[in-house]
Amino acid sequence: MVQQVTSGIKISVETNFEGTFYKNYKVHFAFGYKVTIENQSKDSVQLNSRYWKILDALNKEETIEGEGVIGKKPVLKPGESHTYNSGCLLSSPFGAMQGHYNMVNFTKASKFKVYIPAFKLSAPFALN
Numbered sequence: 583m584v585q586q587v588t589s590g591i592k593i594s595v596e597t598n599f600e601g602t603f604y605k606n607y608k609v610h611f612a613f614g615y616k617v618t619i620e621n622q623s624k625d626s627v628q629l630n631s632r633y634w635k636i637l638d639a640l641n642k643e644e645t646i647e648g649e650g651v652i653g654k655k656p657v658l659k660p661g662e663s664h665t666y667n668s669g670c671l672l673s674s675p676f677g678a679m680q681g682h683y684n685m686v687n688f689t690k691a692s693k694f695k696v697y698i699p700a701f702k703l704s705a706p707f708a709l710n
């Protein structure tokens with residue numbers, strides 16, 4: 583598990599390998615990840631959008647931007663947390679992800695970024 587705190591918002595990420603499958607005559611490696619967003623600040627905040635950079639061992643880079651997370655824009659009061667599960671496909675058994683969430687602080691009426699620490703994606707069969 584990796585963790586990072588930005589402006590009182592703690593991000594924790596756990597990963598797992600889901601398996602391989604073939605699509606369009608190519609093998610794909612499926613990874614799942616669970617993110618917990620915990621508000622350790624004194625202010626109420628809302629997650630509005632996300633930005634991800636996904637890298638695989640073949641130097642393929644993909645960026646993803648979008649509204650909320652899995653169709654939600656959670657509001658977190660002090661002490662509250664939000665957990666969600668998602669996933670990605672890689673062309674290789676190794677990779678990494680990192681990014682940030684764009685959030686709003688309701689108390690200060692300001693926007694800010696919460697950084698998602700870089701985390702590794704690796705298929706267990708490919709490790710020594």
